Amino acid sequence: MASKQLRILVPVKRVIDYQIKPRVNKTGTAVETTGVKFSINPFDDIAVEEAVRIKEKNKSLVESIHAVSIGPAKAQDILRNCLAKGADTSTLIDSKDVVLEPLAVAKVLKQVVEKQNSNLVIMGKQAIDDDCNNTGQMLAGLLNWPQATNAAKVEFTDNGKVNVTREVDGGEEVVSASLPLVITTDLRLNVPRYVGLQNLMKAKKKPMEKLALKDFSNVDLEPRLKVLSVEEPQPRAPGVKVNSVDELVDKLKEAKVI
Amino acid sequence: MLGSRFARQLVRVAALRDSRCRSLVVRTALTGHIIPDGRFYSSKIQPRLTSEAYPYVKRDPSFKKLTNEDVSFFKSVLSESEVLEASEAEDLAFYNEDWMRKYKGQSRIVLKPKSVEKISKIVKYCNEHRLALVPQGGNTGLVGGSVPVFDEIILSVSNLNQIRSFDAVSGILKCDAGVILENADNFLAEHGYIFPLDLGAKGSCHVGGVVATNAGGLRLLRYGSLHGSVLGLEAVLPNGEILNSMDALRKDNTGYDLKQLFIGSEGTIGIITGVSIMTPTRPKAFNVSFLAVDSYESVQKVFVKAKKDLSEILSAFEFMDCHSQALTKKHLPDAPYPFEDDYPFYVLIETSGANKEHDDAKLESFLESAMEEELVVDGVVAQDETELKNLWQWREMIPESSQAEGGVYKYDVSLPLQDLYSLVEAANVKLEEAGLVGDAPKPVIKAVGYGHVGDGNLHLNVAVREYSKEVEKALEPFVYEFVSSKHGSISAEHGLGFQKKNYVGYSKNKEEIKLMKDLKQHYDPNGILNPYKYI
Ligand SMILES: Cc1cc2nc3c(=O)[nH]c(=O)nc-3n(C[C@H](O)[C@H](O)[C@H](O)COP(=O)(O)OP(=O)(O)OC[C@H]3O[C@@H](n4cnc5c(N)ncnc54)[C@H](O)[C@@H]3O)c2cc1C
Numbered sequence: 001m002a003s004k005q006l007r008i009l010v011p012v013k014r015v016i017d018y019q020i021k022p023r024v025n026k027t028g029t030a031v032e033t034t035g036v037k038f039s040i041n042p043f044d045d046i047a048v049e050e051a052v053r054i055k056e057k058n059k060s061l062v063e064s065i066h067a068v069s070i071g072p073a074k075a076q077d078i079l080r081n082c083l084a085k086g087a088d089t090s091t092l093i094d095s096k097d098v099v100l101e102p103l104a105v106a107k108v109l110k111q112v113v114e115k116q117n118s119n120l121v122i123m124g125k126q127a128i129d130d131d132c133n134n135t136g137q138m139l140a141g142l143l144n145w146p147q148a149t150n151a152a153k154v155e156f157t158d159n160g161k162v163n164v165t166r167e168v169d170g171g172e173e174v175v176s177a178s179l180p181l182v183i184t185t186d187l188r189l190n191v192p193r194y195v196g197l198q199n200l201m202k203a204k205k206k207p208m209e210k211l212a213l214k215d216f217s218n219v220d221l222e223p224r225l226k227v228l229s230v231e232e233p234q235p236r237a238p239g240v241k242v243n244s245v246d247e248l249v250d251k252l253k254e255a256k257v258i
Numbered sequence: 259m260l261g262s263r264f265a266r267q268l269v270r271v272a273a274l275r276d277s278r279c280r281s282l283v284v285r286t287a288l289t290g291h292i293i294p295d296g297r298f299y300s301s302k303i304q305p306r307l308t309s310e311a312y313p314y315v316k317r318d319p320s321f322k323k324l325t326n327e328d329v330s331f332f333k334s335v336l337s338e339s340e341v342l343e344a345s346e347a348e349d350l351a352f353y354n355e356d357w358m359r360k361y362k363g364q365s366r367i368v369l370k371p372k373s374v375e376k377i378s379k380i381v382k383y384c385n386e387h388r389l390a391l392v393p394q395g396g397n398t399g400l401v402g403g404s405v406p407v408f409d410e411i412i413l414s415v416s417n418l419n420q421i422r423s424f425d426a427v428s429g430i431l432k433c434d435a436g437v438i439l440e441n442a443d444n445f446l447a448e449h450g451y452i453f454p455l456d457l458g459a460k461g462s463c464h465v466g467g468v469v470a471t472n473a474g475g476l477r478l479l480r481y482g483s484l485h486g487s488v489l490g491l492e493a494v495l496p497n498g499e500i501l502n503s504m505d506a507l508r509k510d511n512t513g514y515d516l517k518q519l520f521i522g523s524e525g526t527i528g529i530i531t532g533v534s535i536m537t538p539t540r541p542k543a544f545n546v547s548f549l550a551v552d553s554y555e556s557v558q559k560v561f562v563k564a565k566k567d568l569s570e571i572l573s574a575f576e577f578m579d580c581h582s583q584a585l586t587k588k589h590l591p592d593a594p595y596p597f598e599d600d601y602p603f604y605v606l607i608e609t610s611g612a613n614k615e616h617d618d619a620k621l622e623s624f625l626e627s628a629m630e631e632e633l634v635v636d637g638v639v640a641q642d643e644t645e646l647k648n649l650w651q652w653r654e655m656i657p658e659s660s661q662a663e664g665g666v667y668k669y670d671v672s673l674p675l676q677d678l679y680s681l682v683e684a685a686n687v688k689l690e691e692a693g694l695v696g697d698a699p700k701p702v703i704k705a706v707g708y709g710h711v712g713d714g715n716l717h718l719n720v721a722v723r724e725y726s727k728e729v730e731k732a733l734e735p736f737v738y739e740f741v742s743s744k745h746g747s748i749s750a751e752h753g754l755g756f757q758k759k760n761y762v763g764y765s766k767n768k769e770e771i772k773l774m775k776d777l778k779q780h781y782d783p784n785g786i787l788n789p790y791k792y793i
Contacts, residue, residue, distance in 0.1 A: 017642050017643045018642075018643070018644070019642070019643035019644055019647070020643065035542055037542075037543070037614070037642075037643060039641060039642030039643065040641065040642065042642075042644075045641075045642075077618075078641075081641050191594050192594075193594065194548075194594070194596045194638035194639075194640070194641075194645060194649075195638055195639055195641050196636070196637070196638055197547075197549075197625055197629055197634070197636065197637035197638065197639065198629065198636070200639065201626060201629065243339075
């Protein structure tokens with residue numbers, strides 16, 4: 001790699017806002033999306049924040065932050081917020097209504113990485129719509145790069161290494177890798193900032209490249225899974241109020257949980 | 259304070275767990291010390307008995323003291339779970355103390371009837387035996403109206419908590435008075451409708467309670483007052499009669515509009531048991547922007563501009579001064595604050611409408627030109643629903659934050675818009691002159707101002723370390739005189755309760771007061787409903 005500076009790529013996905021309760025459509029084939037609020041996947045928001053913080057902490061370390069989203073044309077709203085928060089450039093890959101599986105996404109992203117000459121990818125560990133938690137790992141595999149998943153802390157050492165703290169059962173695990181690297185973000189990594197008005201206006205002038213899936217015609221986008229049906233989970237039984245600790249204990253015993 | 263500072267993290271953790279979480283989680287996390295039954299206190303300091311703090315108020319000897327026979331009668335009407343008696347282990351503090359922990363009554367019994375008929379029997383009995391009653395809803399009222407002053411029986415409507423019917427064509431909701439506001443709103447949300455009133459206490463206050471206080475809240479600007487949206491009421495009169503006007507008609511000009519009298523009557527002429535209310539369709543798209551401005555002058559200019567540029571999608575316009583934000587920041591140290599710098603004033607703007615793209619475009623061009631015209635010095639826009647809720651908390655958490663250090667003197671006034679903030683400045687000067695403001699042990703932390711600019715309604719909160727006569731003397735009647743001199747109202751939306759009973763004359767003339775007293779006398783000749791309060 002020519003320069004030691006970071007060229008960070010942050011892939012972001014537009015998903016149903018996580019405050020909104022998703023509903024299954026009438027035909028039982030998918031989640032209803034019309035008239036539903038969409039926002040940036042919260043883990044991706046954390047990824048953007050982390051990239052910007054790395055840059056703010058050490059300006060000379062970062063050459064560029066590029067945000068990319070594969071999704072409908074409206075995904076430009078979330079890209080614009082990324083630009084407002086501090087990404088320098090962005091790409092929208094218009095996928096129309098096509099829903100891509102993680103492997104296809106990873107293949108497209110691989111080409112973006114190559115085109116952008118990125119040496120660090122920071123992305124959400126999963127998207128809250130399908131909860132797959134695959135794309136980062138697959139992208140690292142396809143690129144043959146190391147991966148540090150579920151990051152709770154990211155540090156750059158003087159000798160050019162990246163230390164990533166991961167939360168694991170019973171404690172923390174610190175992994176170390178050199179660039180290039182794929183990092184996937186966990187909740188505790190940071191708390192994203194709000195989008196400032198001034199920056200939002202400036203972001204309008206920042207570049208947003210527009211591509212379509214057909215620009216990736218050499219990638220096999222065919223789904224490998226077939227959705228048979230989509231169903232709502234069983235509704236939870238309503239809770240009961242107890243009047244005393246004894247009654248609580250009785251109920252718990254009845255339910256065979258103690 | 260359980261959780262509030264972690265609200266944001268909490269949401270994210272919840273998002274991780276099951277990908278989705280309901281707004282309820284956030285709301286409850288934002289509302290302070292949660293105690294069983296969902297209510298919360300905002301201060302840890304033990305309140306004094308009202309009878310001790312206000313020794314000039316004397317118990318009316320014409321009221322009978324509760325006897326064993328009375329209790330037996332109540333038990334003959336009500337089941338065991340509908341009667342709570344004070345005992346060594348249970349002082350009924352939950353019902354005797356108000357939300358601010360400023361007032362504390364000494365009631366020995368709480369009745370929680372499960373039907374309107376039972377309420378009717380009890381009220382009739384109390385009237386015949388001259389037993390004084392306090393109607394109680396969610397007990398979130400801010401003027402000491404919902405708790406007894408002495409030994410009044412507490413009549414809680416919390417067990418009347420069913421939705422009666424909903425017409426998805428007209429949007430008319432009929433429900434029991436004890437339905438919690440947030441539950442009503444969640445129910446309506448399922449049907450694509452919204453409760454036309456929203457306020458910080460929504461997780462605890464009742465539909466009947468907000469009608470009884472004629473609460474205004476955060477969306478009055480958009481949906482108007484309850485005097486317009488409430489279509490009918492069911493109430494138990496002091497003699498035990500049930501007045502039913504639940505038939506909800508949008509238009510009905512047959513005689514006096516009796517229900518209007520109960521809206522804002524604060525439990526003094528009847529117990530509201532059922533409410534019919536017109537609900538609007540729920541907007542599909544909400545936006546929230548939090549702006550920093552450099553003067554109160556600019557707050558007004560931004561308001562005028564917002565009305566013009568955002569017109570029909572503007573649903574809330576709230577302002578806050580820097581002092582209120584300083585207290586809130588202190589109270590929520592870990593919540594991400596929208597700005598790095600401090601500014602003199604802040605404005606929260608909410609838009610809601612049917613079409614997100616349309617609203618976004620409107621809001622964007624409004625914000626852009628407000629920045630260009632330098633009306634606004636800085637600002638943020640919520641990019642998702644969680645940020646939207648979190649931005650709201652910088653407004654909604656002010657009441658709790660103002661009293662986190664001990665207590666708060668609250669004044670809720672209407673003033674001509676140009677004079678709105680001058681009251682806060684005058685109050686600070688007055689308190690400074692009296693040498694009451696400063697670091698501990700001075701009693702006053704700061705007088706802060708915020709409120710519903712859109713409705714000409716200011717909340718002056720004097721944050722104190724403890725309630726003291728000195729502070730009260732500096733503020734009252736000073737605040738009321740100030741408001742009166744500007745021809746404002748000493749009670750914009752919180753009501754009169756115990757706090758403002760003696761100050762009505764600052765906003766109403768003799769004839770008005772006489773007519774009110776006549777009405778009270780007519781409905782409640784024995785004065786058993788909510789005595790020592792209101793008028
Ligand atoms: C955090 C917070 C924010 C608030 N924000 C606002 C705001 O923005 N705007 C605003 O207007 N108010 C606001 N309030 C105050 C508001 O008045 C109350 O929250 C609400 O209206 C009271 O409802 P409640 O069910 O708790 O009634 P309570 O507090 O129980 O009672 C209030 C009064 O109504 C009477 N009452 C209650 N239920 C009945 C009934 N069924 N029949 C007859 N009388 C009854 C009581 O006797 C009492 O006089 C706020 C309060 C809090 C704590």
